[in-house]
Amino acid sequence: xxxxxxxxxxxxxxxxxxxxxxxxxxxxxxxxxxxxxxxxxxxxxxxxxxxxxxxxxxxxxxxxxxxxxxxxxxxxxxxxxxxxxxxxxxxxxxxxxxxxxxxxxxxxxxxxxxxxxxxxxxxxxxxxxxxxxxxxxxxxxxxxxxxxxxxxxxxxxxxxxxxxxxxxxxxxxxxxxxxxxxxxxxxxxxxxxxxxxxxxxxxxxxxxxxxxxxxxxxxxxxxxxxxxxxxxxxxxxxxxxxxxxxxxxxxxxxxxxxxxxxxxxxxxxxxxxxxxxxxxxxxxxxxxxxxxxxxxxxxxxxxxxxxxxxxxxxxxxxxxxxxxxxxxxxxxxxxxxxxxxxxxxxxxxxxxxxxxxxxxxxxxxxxxxxxxxxxxxxxxxxxxxxxxxxxxxxxxxxxxxxxxxxxxxxxxxxxxxxxxxxxxxxxxxxxxxx
Numbered sequence: 325x326x327x328x329x330x331x332x333x334x335x336x337x338x339x340x341x342x343x344x345x346x347x348x349x350x351x352x353x354x355x356x357x358x359x360x361x362x363x364x365x366x367x368x369x370x371x372x373x374x375x376x377x378x379x380x381x382x383x384x385x386x387x388x389x390x391x392x393x394x395x396x397x398x399x400x401x402x403x404x405x406x407x408x409x410x411x412x413x414x415x416x417x418x419x420x421x422x423x424x425x426x427x428x429x430x431x432x433x434x435x436x437x438x439x440x441x442x443x444x445x446x447x448x449x450x451x452x453x454x455x456x457x458x459x460x461x462x463x464x465x466x467x468x469x470x471x472x473x474x475x476x477x478x479x480x481x482x483x484x485x486x487x488x489x490x491x492x493x494x495x496x497x498x499x500x501x502x503x504x505x506x507x508x509x510x511x512x513x514x515x516x517x518x519x520x521x522x523x524x525x526x527x528x529x530x531x532x533x534x535x536x537x538x539x540x541x542x543x544x545x546x547x548x549x550x551x552x553x554x555x556x557x558x559x560x561x562x563x564x565x566x567x568x569x570x571x572x573x574x575x576x577x578x579x580x581x582x583x584x585x586x587x588x589x590x591x592x593x594x595x596x597x598x599x600x601x602x603x604x605x606x607x608x609x610x611x612x613x614x615x616x617x618x619x620x621x622x623x624x625x626x627x628x629x630x631x632x633x634x635x636x637x638x639x640x641x642x643x644x645x646x647x648x649x650x651x652x653x654x655x656x657x658x659x660x661x662x663x664x665x666x667x668x669x670x671x672x673x674x675x676x677x678x679x680x681x682x683x684x685x686x687x688x689x690x691x692x693x694x695x696x697x698x699x700x701x702x703x704x705x706x707x708x709x710x711x712x713x714x715x716x717x718x719x720x721x722x723x724x725x726x727x728x729x730x731x732x733x734x735x736x737x738x739x740x741x742x743x744x745x746x747x748x749x750x751x752x753x754x755x756x757x758x
Contacts, residue, residue, distance in 0.1 A: 329615045334468040345457040366439030454583025462551040542570035543594040624721040633660035701731040714742040
């Protein structure tokens with residue numbers, strides 16, 4: 325029976341969170357524009373009143389000048405602000421400024437307090453949706469980490485339970501298996517109180533050498549502390565934040581950290597990288613390696629080039645794996661780097677990839693990376709469908725650039741029957757060479 329690994333589940337949840345954030349944020353931005361347009365007159369009146377408030381009693385001449393300028397501003401082709409707004413100039417000496425707004429069917433839209441309240445509401449929504457995404461990102465990581473921790477404790481229980489004791493009454497009340505389960509749950513729960521400290525603990529116990537990946541550790545800690553100030557300090561930097569984060573993340577106390585699209589994307593990418601790294605360092609058997617490989621390949625298929633590069637660079641370093649598997653990791657790594665930096669900057673590195681004496685699949689992969697499209701067409705004609713079938717040509721990321729060429733169009737025209745089931749528009753998928 326198929327199941328989703330904890331790493332795959334985390335990636336899928338984070339991808340969902342990104343979609344949810346972008347969709348809700350988009351709706352709030354559209355609403356913000358509509359409300360700004362709808363309440364524009366009220367907002368303009370409020371802006372003028374704010375300017376008047378900032379001026380002193382001695383600056384009455386300036387106030388009168390600004391008032392005349394404001395009421396002469398056009399609202400539309402037939403009206404100015406003088407038609408709907410009146411300022412009691414004598415009231416500027418008082419604590420409160422008195423003004424009047426003409427009663428009409430649009431009065432609610434013209435009242436400055438209504439306009440300000442509506443804009444506050446929409447701005448608060450934009451702020452909240454970003455903050456919610458950061459909180460959810462950390463929550464999903466902690467769910468993942470809790471499961472990972474469960475496995476680590478079971479793999480080396482003596483390191484976690486060496487000073488633990490069980491009371492006789494508990495032994496008499498429960499079976500050994502129930503006691504084991506309860507001990508494990510309690511230990512995981514206790515260790516989850518401070519994930520940062522627990523990461524340091526498992527680093528020492530399992531000799532993960534996380535000091536080699538300090539950038540990722542520091543980024544995770546910053547994301548966690550950001551979540552902390554969202555929950556406990558209205559999203560503003562406090563002393564605890566600055567004490568815990570690395571130097572590059574320290575900010576002025578009281579500064580609000582805006583949760584915009586860029587920050588959320590960085591947080592999601594950072595959490596995925598850190599989680600992938602932990603699995604890479606901890607997982608040992610073939611089944612676990614298959615999961616790492618599957619997730620890394622999915623990054624490529626989804627054109628998440630930065631994540632694909634990171635994952636395949638790690639996989640390539642795994643000792644004691646078959647050579648063809650290591651070569652696949654290298655090809656996938658080069659494919660990701662090429663899409664990040666461009667072919668011009670990576671061509672030398674690709675050309676150094678020696679395929680002599682290897683299976684023909686590696687030679688073709690190299691030609692695909694180099695975008696030698698005529699040679700690719702010639703080669704796949706000889707190996708189709710023995711090495712590459714219609715599905716792999718349509719789906720595999722190594723063919724991404726080839727699928728945009730006239731050579732690809734020639735190939736599918738020749739093998740049209742094989743490709744019919746994929747129902748894609750070959751014209752829009754093809755770019756013609758000059």
